[in-house]
Amino acid sequence: MTERPVLYLVVCASGPAEHIDELVDLLIADGWRVCMIVSPTAATWLDRAALQDRTGYPVRVEWRMPGDPEPHPPADVVVAAPVTFNTVTKWALGINDTLALGVLNESLGAGLPIFAFPHVKSELAAHPAYAGHVAVLRDAGVVVADGKVLDPARGPSRWSAVIEAVRSARRS
Numbered sequence: 001m002t003e004r005p006v007l008y009l010v011v012c013a014s015g016p017a018e019h020i021d022e023l024v025d026l027l028i029a030d031g032w033r034v035c036m037i038v039s040p041t042a043a044t045w046l047d048r049a050a051l052q053d054r055t056g057y058p059v060r061v062e063w064r065m066p067g068d069p070e071p072h073p074p075a076d077v078v079v080a081a082p083v084t085f086n087t088v089t090k091w092a093l094g095i096n097d098t099l100a101l102g103v104l105n106e107s108l109g110a111g112l113p114i115f116a117f118p119h120v121k122s123e124l125a126a127h128p129a130y131a132g133h134v135a136v137l138r139d140a141g142v143v144v145a146d147g148k149v150l151d152p153a154r155g156p157s158r159w160s161a162v163i164e165a166v167r168s169a170r171r172s
Helices: 015-029 040-045 048-055 085-093 099-110 130-139 152-171
Strands: 006-011 033-038 077-083 114-118
Touching (some): 006 099, 015 048, 015 077, 015 152, 033 040, 033 048, 033 099, 077 152, 099 114
Parallel strands (some): 077 114
């Protein structure tokens, strides 16, 4: 029997993060091993122990010490959901000041399939730099979803775009 593929789920502090457990359950049911990396602010919103119990892997926020073993197996695919204006901007510029950004930057450099699902206020999305940063990521091969596909009003179906995206990665 083949081992289930590994999906790194990078979670930033945006409204849909409060319901990330729904996405984790859907991904596990869809056959993924889920390893979570969360931004420092998102970490304060989440029950990391419960998420670790669900996934079987530690929910990482901070860098590991040199020489410490890697607590997650290598990723087959990376999903950033929700991803914030701040993270999109820093990621496009190659800034590496959190573990979440470090994982996104390294994954981009490794050529892994990456899917990003921004959840950004319309005022921030209208910032003159934002469209350019999204374009940089798309040009680098990141599949960046349009708009607010993670609409909290949609309930658990807010995650359907994520599930469809990673299924497409598995087929290719």
